[in-house]
Amino acid sequence: MMQCPKCGAPMHTYNRSGVQIEQCGSCRGIFLDYGELEALTRLEAQWGQSAPPPPPGPQGYPAGPAWGAPQHGSYGHGHHGGHHGHHGRRGFGRMLFSS
Amino acid sequence: MADPESPGGNRALHRALAVLAGDPRGVGEVLADRSDAVVVRVGDRVAKAHAPDAEAPALDVRIRIAAAPEYRGVLLPPASGGATSRLPGGRLGSTWPLGTPVDPDDAAAAPWGAAGVLLARLHTAPLPAPGRLPGPLPPMRGPAKAARALARMRRAPRGGQGASAEVVERAWAGLPPWCRDEEPGPASRTLCHGDFHLGQLVRHPRPDGPWQLIDIDDVGLGDPAWDLARPAAWFAAGLLPAAEWECFLGAYARTVEGAAAAGAAPGEHLPHALAGSDPWPYLDAPARALTVQSAALGVAKAGAEGRSLDEAEEACVAACARIAALSQVPNSSRPGGRRLEQCRPGPGVSGHR
Secondary structure (H helix, E strand, O other), rough: OOOOOOOOOEEEEEEEOOOOEEOOOOOOOOEOOOOOHHHHHHHHHHHHHHHOOOOOOOOOOOOOOOOOHHOOOOOOOOOOOOOOOOOOOHHHHHHOOOO | OOOOEEEOOOOOHHHHHHHHHOOOOOOEEEEEOOOOOEEEEOEEEEEEEEOOOOOHHHHHHHHHHOOOOOHHHEOOOOOOOOOOOOOOOEEEEEEEEEEEEOOOOOOHOOOOHHHHHHHHHHOOOOOOOOOHOOOOOOOOOOOHHHHHHHHHHOEEEEEHHHHHHHHHHHHHHOHHHHHHOOOOOOOOOOOOOOOOOHHHHHEOOHHHHOOOEOOOOOOOOOOOOHHHHHHHHHOOOOOOHHHHHHHHHHHHHHHHHHHHOOOOOOOOHHHHHHOOOHHHHHHHHHHHHHHHHHHHHHHHHHHHOOOOOOOOHHHHHHHHHHHHHHHHHHHHHHOOOHHHHHHOOOOOOOEOO
């Protein structure tokens, strides 16, 4: 694991739009490898040019929060690969009826 | 359902509740026996022993709210006009009509639309005049229950759940203080249920009367997003199908808008914000809190029972891991970050010198 060159704390790797960045867990500084700043700038430019944001959900509601399961369009690859909502219905049933 | 924290063997309490429910011999059917509630049925009436630490003045107000005409058809009114009695052992008891609950074996038939309508009506009904209640309206207890779930996880045997407990703690640490019951919630004039789930809906009169909300123990003024946040959390965890979530949210939004059009809604803007085109900035923090609550209870139960997490509990812990990871990334690059900024102020993306 990389150490922060500024404060020495461990740095964690995050994937932002396909670009790996390292962020310090302590001072929250960001380390960019060669070319990554350009890649992020390019992505930002594309975002600015792009059409309106993606359409919201079927009844006009956005798909969900950023931390939602991967099916909701957030980043990352979860282990709930299948169509959500239909697995584990029995176990879920118990949770539906309790605090 | 067995609850590891149930006092168990509470025969004297069961008998007293059966007497309260109307059987002079003290014979009734025990419907629930948990640390926070014991419910005994006699005929078409149930008697409930409230949590041992329930505060009598606040509980009296909550029961009178259920009896108030403003909430007729929304909250099931008590059977005895709102009186409470002291049970052997000191717990407070109350009596209620028996309703028909949602079939736990058929969660797919759950009345999500009715649930959305009922919560919207609860949130938009005019508050009862202060003089008609025995005391001030208490705060909604949702955050207190979340904090209690964390405390239970911390007390429970770890079993094989140490790593999951760590994940839950990290997600909890990133919540705004009010969601952890460490600060008062946002000032509110909206009455909330405080602990909505499918076990809180019954049809009354039996067997096919209209759906109504039960269990007023956590009712109070607060952020109405909390009442939508448990289904929101299940949806976000990938457990509740989008169609059912949208049915619930759509029914809520239409009912809030209908109340506003009829001029019946009070000045509170939060139900209207939740009924708007993007409720997630408002739902985000409470939905994270309820995800952590569900995960904490799952980890506590699994640890105590020496079993592994079931699929739903696993999904909540996985959601906690994503929540914990997100509270560490620069929030400028993430949608819906307003509430997160309150709990983890960060400098955003800044370069190293």
